[in-house]
Amino acid sequence: MVLQLEDFGLDPSDGPATESEPVELPSTPSVVYMDVNVVPEHDKSGLASTISSLQGSVLSSLRELAFVARWTKDSASASAAEMWQLRSRQRNLDAKRREALDRILDIKGNLHLSSRSIRVFCRVKSADERKVATVPISIEAEKITIRSVGTRKDFVVDRVFSPESTQEDVFREVQPILRSALDGHNVCILAYGQTGTGKTHTMEGISDQRGIVPRTMEELFHQISQDKSASFTLSMSMLEVYMGSLRDLLVQRHSSARSFHWIPKCNLSILSSSDGVVEIEGLTDVPVTDVKQAYRWYARGKHARSTSWTNVNDASSRSHCLTRITILRSNDAVGGGKPVSKLWLVDLGGSERLLKTGATGHTLDEGRAINLSLSALGDVIAALRMRRSNNSKVLMIVHISLGDDDAAETVCSLSFAKRVRAVEANRELSAETKKRKQQNITELEQHIQEAEEELQKVSKQMEMAEKLIQEKTEILRVAHQLPDEMAPETQAAEKPIRATHAVPVPRFMASTECSRLRQKTAELTGRSRAMSVVDRRPIDLFGSQSLSCSVLDHVMPTKKKRAWPCKRSDPSPHCNTLNESHNIMDSKGSLLPRSKKVVSASNPNLRVTLHRQHRRRMSDLI
Numbered sequence: 001m002v003l004q005l006e007d008f009g010l011d012p013s014d015g016p017a018t019e020s021e022p023v024e025l026p027s028t029p030s031v032v033y034m035d036v037n038v039v040p041e042h043d044k045s046g047l048a049s050t051i052s053s054l055q056g057s058v059l060s061s062l063r064e065l066a067f068v069a070r071w072t073k074d075s076a077s078a079s080a081a082e083m084w085q086l087r088s089r090q091r092n093l094d095a096k097r098r099e100a101l102d103r104i105l106d107i108k109g110n111l112h113l114s115s116r117s118i119r120v121f122c123r124v125k126s127a128d129e130r131k132v133a134t135v136p137i138s139i140e141a142e143k144i145t146i147r148s149v150g151t152r153k154d155f156v157v158d159r160v161f162s163p164e165s166t167q168e169d170v171f172r173e174v175q176p177i178l179r180s181a182l183d184g185h186n187v188c189i190l191a192y193g194q195t196g197t198g199k200t201h202t203m204e205g206i207s208d209q210r211g212i213v214p215r216t217m218e219e220l221f222h223q224i225s226q227d228k229s230a231s232f233t234l235s236m237s238m239l240e241v242y243m244g245s246l247r248d249l250l251v252q253r254h255s256s257a258r259s260f261h262w263i264p265k266c267n268l269s270i271l272s273s274s275d276g277v278v279e280i281e282g283l284t285d286v287p288v289t290d291v292k293q294a295y296r297w298y299a300r301g302k303h304a305r306s307t308s309w310t311n312v313n314d315a316s317s318r319s320h321c322l323t324r325i326t327i328l329r330s331n332d333a334v335g336g337g338k339p340v341s342k343l344w345l346v347d348l349g350g351s352e353r354l355l356k357t358g359a360t361g362h363t364l365d366e367g368r369a370i371n372l373s374l375s376a377l378g379d380v381i382a383a384l385r386m387r388r389s390n391n392s393k394v395l396m397i398v399h400i401s402l403g404d405d406d407a408a409e410t411v412c413s414l415s416f417a418k419r420v421r422a423v424e425a426n427r428e429l430s431a432e433t434k435k436r437k438q439q440n441i442t443e444l445e446q447h448i449q450e451a452e453e454e455l456q457k458v459s460k461q462m463e464m465a466e467k468l469i470q471e472k473t474e475i476l477r478v479a480h481q482l483p484d485e486m487a488p489e490t491q492a493a494e495k496p497i498r499a500t501h502a503v504p505v506p507r508f509m510a511s512t513e514c515s516r517l518r519q520k521t522a523e524l525t526g527r528s529r530a531m532s533v534v535d536r537r538p539i540d541l542f543g544s545q546s547l548s549c550s551v552l553d554h555v556m557p558t559k560k561k562r563a564w565p566c567k568r569s570d571p572s573p574h575c576n577t578l579n580e581s582h583n584i585m586d587s588k589g590s591l592l593p594r595s596k597k598v599v600s601a602s603n604p605n606l607r608v609t610l611h612r613q614h615r616r617r618m619s620d621l622i
């Protein structure tokens with residue numbers, strides 16, 4: 001819709017008295033710019049009444065804005081309360097999920113341990129084709145039976161992976177314990193077994209059959225990107241236990257200006273505090289922010305690891321390799337786990353019969369050192385079992401081979417597993433107990449799934465609520481620049497609005513509270529310069545001098561002019577009490593102002609941004 005000059009009580013045939021530059025208007029709704037130079041003398045009274053009605057429109061628009069601001073303020077408070085509720089719901093769901101996961105691990109793991117869970121898996125490698133497996137080994141889902149001449153040995157573990165099991169099968173069982181690490185538990189995944197049985201294969205894998213370490217890195221970064229309840233910082237260290245000493249695999253030493261080498265730092269010391277926290281002095285700990293960075297560091301550490309050729313394995317690990325991922329969980333309002341947790345991924349050196357490996361000299365010494373430390377490991381784990389306060393979860397994957405030659409080592413390895421697991425092999429759970437355990441696990445898994453789905457929904461709701469709060473905050477920021485009486489805090493829009501000072505101008509032109517908006521509007525729109533070009537000489541509508549002023553000068557005086565407030569009781573004609581009927585909110589019940597910039601077709605100097613309602617009402621007035 002285009003406003004015509006007639007809408008303002010002007011006669012278009014008169015044309016402008018003087019040519020004047022068009023005045024750029026701020027885009028703020030309900031602000032009118034008009035250069036009264038363009039008005040012929042005989043139309044000044046018409047202009048006066050038009051200005052009066054425009055003034056009312058401006059004020060009612062401001063009231064609308066004030067109303068919207070108050071509504072926004074209430075609604076922003078409601079959104080903030082909703083956000084608070086969502087956060088609390090998120091915490092509850094997260095706590096539920098963690099609790100269910102802990103219970104699953106407890107049920108699956110060693111039921112005798114309350115806060116710590118040790119689980120033992122067994123991965124079986126198929127026999128070398130050249131060696132026929134004569135040792136009758138039978139494999140069940142959770143049991144391995146070895147029959148020898150007249151004897152039978154049963155070893156119960158938490159899960160057996162047959163030679164056909166894939167890397168995916170293994171990782172699927174490992175995955176839940178990783179969530180525990182993110183939830184604040186210290187977690188250790190160990191690969192144990194005779195040399196050449198596939199420990200490095202399980203932990204590291206090969207390019208098309210990736211093992212636990214790369215999959216774990218990927219999974220951790222995936223999980224932390226999904227978890228909106230906290231923020232995580234990950235760092236990584238690698239060390240090896242070689243010939244009884246600790247070597248830092250990630251230490252960097254520059255050997256020349258152009259290149260640098262990764263030279264393991266040796267003989268690190270282990271420090272342990274009274275509360276059981278173990279730290280390795282001077283161990284390099286590099287921050288990792290994404291999975292690719294983690295892979296790169298791992299590749300460097302691997303490169304520095306000690307390996308040798310033996311009869312049993314072309315690239316036999318001659319040390320225990322430990323990869324540590326430190327997880328710092330921040331903004332953690334959820335109780336339970338520690339804010340810092342450590343995930344250890346350990347590829348142990350292979351236990352070996354020294355004669356069988358054909359090792360001599362230095363390699364023989366390495367083998368002895370490995371065997372010695374492995375026997376110490378058994379003692380350490382047995383001792384740890386007694387320390388119930390330790391908030392850690394251990395998963396040991398024992399590797400065995402079906403080879404005839406390996407029968408003795410297989411029995412040794414499984415005996416070690418039995419010791420770690422500390423569950424009597426012959427104390428099998430009844431079928432009914434197993435069924436009940438499985439039912440519990442299924443129920444808990446269902447709870448976890450529900451909690452995770454719910455968490456996803458809550459996260460989406462939180463995102464939306466956050467967006468709304470931002471939008472409302474922006475509206476309030478603008479609204480706070482309204483006159484004090486209209487600002488949302490004061491509820492002033494309910495009070496009658498009066499002119500705040502007396503000036504020697506016609507009553508309709510007396511400035512109002514809304515005029516203070518001018519400067520702020522100009523700041524907001526960045527068009528204060530445009531406003532300043534308007535002539536601000538005093539107006540004399542009824543005198544002989546030419547009429548040259550900005551309506552805004554009178555509709556919107558500066559703050560200084562408010563130094564002469566007009567009391568409500570002041571009967572002075574200069575105190576302009578505005579008619580409440582101008583408030584469109586009251587008459588139309590419209591909540592949100594809709595504005596449209598209008599340019600007069602007959603006079604391009606006249607640019608107006610008005611509400612549709614205002615335009616309609618103005619024509620009613622004329």
Ligand SMILES: Nc1ncnc2c1ncn2[C@@H]1O[C@H](COP(=O)(O)OP(=O)(O)OP(=O)(O)O)[C@@H](O)[C@H]1O
Binds near residue numbers: 193199315348349
């Ligand atoms: N499940 C498997 N599937 C396919 N290949 C395997 C499997 N397990 C092991 N291998 C292969 O057997 C060889 C020896 O495995 P690996 O080096 O992992 O043994 P290890 O237990 O780490 O030995 P060591 O203790 O001497 O380091 C490797 O070539 C590896 O690829």
